[in-house]
Amino acid sequence: MRNISFFLPLILAACSNAPSPVFDAPNTIRIMEALSADDMKGRRTGSDGNIKAQIFLKNEMSKLGVFNATYETTFKTKPRPNRDGVIPPDSPIYDAVNLHGLIDMDDNDAGPLFVITAHYDHLGERDGKIYNGADDNASGSAALFAIAQSFADNAPKHDVLFIWLDAEEMGLQGARHYVEMSSFGDRPIFNLNLDMISQSQVGEIYASGSYHTPALKSFVTKAAKGVDIKVLFGHDRPEDGANDWTLQSDHGVFHRAGVPFLYFGVEDHPHYHQHTDEFSTIPIPFYKSSLKLVVNTAHVLDENLESLAKKVSP
Numbered sequence: 001m002r003n004i005s006f007f008l009p010l011i012l013a014a015c016s017n018a019p020s021p022v023f024d025a026p027n028t029i030r031i032m033e034a035l036s037a038d039d040m041k042g043r044r045t046g047s048d049g050n051i052k053a054q055i056f057l058k059n060e061m062s063k064l065g066v067f068n069a070t071y072e073t074t075f076k077t078k079p080r081p082n083r084d085g086v087i088p089p090d091s092p093i094y095d096a097v098n099l100h101g102l103i104d105m106d107d108n109d110a111g112p113l114f115v116i117t118a119h120y121d122h123l124g125e126r127d128g129k130i131y132n133g134a135d136d137n138a139s140g141s142a143a144l145f146a147i148a149q150s151f152a153d154n155a156p157k158h159d160v161l162f163i164w165l166d167a168e169e170m171g172l173q174g175a176r177h178y179v180e181m182s183s184f185g186d187r188p189i190f191n192l193n194l195d196m197i198s199q200s201q202v203g204e205i206y207a208s209g210s211y212h213t214p215a216l217k218s219f220v221t222k223a224a225k226g227v228d229i230k231v232l233f234g235h236d237r238p239e240d241g242a243n244d245w246t247l248q249s250d251h252g253v254f255h256r257a258g259v260p261f262l263y264f265g266v267e268d269h270p271h272y273h274q275h276t277d278e279f280s281t282i283p284i285p286f287y288k289s290s291l292k293l294v295v296n297t298a299h300v301l302d303e304n305l306e307s308l309a310k311k312v313s314p
């Protein structure tokens with residue numbers, strides 16, 4: 001009897017939820033810490049620190065060993081327009097680089113394509129201070145590795161393209177470059193974007209996009225089951241005004257092109273776009289929960305990609 005009473009809770013626990021996809025949380029946190037370390041100098045597009053981050057990311061991509069193909073695209077970018085929407089004509093031009101890793105499950109490249117994005121650039125250095133951008137967005141950049149790794153043992157049903165985007169902080173320009181240069185052909189597309197998923201003192205994260213794609217609510221709720229995190233829906237309605245995040249990170253470019261999206265991100269916080277957004281201020285238990293949530297969600301979305309992804313070609 002003792003044995004049965006010992007095993008019964010384990011059996012019940014195993015039955016109550018589908019098995020969670022597996023990823024290496026300490027490895028993901030190591031990647032996040034490295035990206036937000038001082039030697040990356042805040043990863044501003046075109047800077048030496050940004051190039052160092054690219055080299056680091058490419059090395060981690062090859063170490064992971066799950067991608068069938070990796071490649072990069074380069075483009076020229078100018079700083080974000082000023083408050084009047086003007087880019088001064090004498091602004092410097094920067095070289096920007098998007099990094100791609102493809103898990104290729106679809107030999108014909110005809111079925112839905114799942115594009116998972118996170119920007120790796122940040123603000124660089126200002127007034128002698130390094131803006132490390134741990135939450136924004138070393139957190140999402142590292143999470144892409146957790147998701148990709150989780151597909152190694154639990155393969156996706158569809159092609160999954162991971163993109164570490166550059167120049168988000170200069171106005172979503174990495175996403176713009178990808179969407180403009182891609183020939184999606186007849187393929188339906190869906191975008192999952194992660195930007196700032198690690199900094200919450202109250203254990204909350206937003207899932208944004210269900211206003212535009214209502215089916216997402218049940219999928220995210222399913223993915224959040226058993227994860228120690230409070231998922232809120234919102235920040236995606238036109239009447240939210242400045243609190244409508246629909247166009248405020250890279251998913252906005254996909255949305256404008258007609259691609260359905262889901263965005264995960266935390267509420268603005270005191271470290272947002274401050275030099276204090278560094279690894280030491282990140283609540284690691286929350287980040288671990290957040291990683292579980294986004295990994296689970298990626299698997300649920302892949303399972304349901306036929307109903308979620310949309311064709312955007314004319």
Ligand SMILES: [Zn+2]
Binds near residue numbers: 136249
């Ligand atoms: Zn960001």
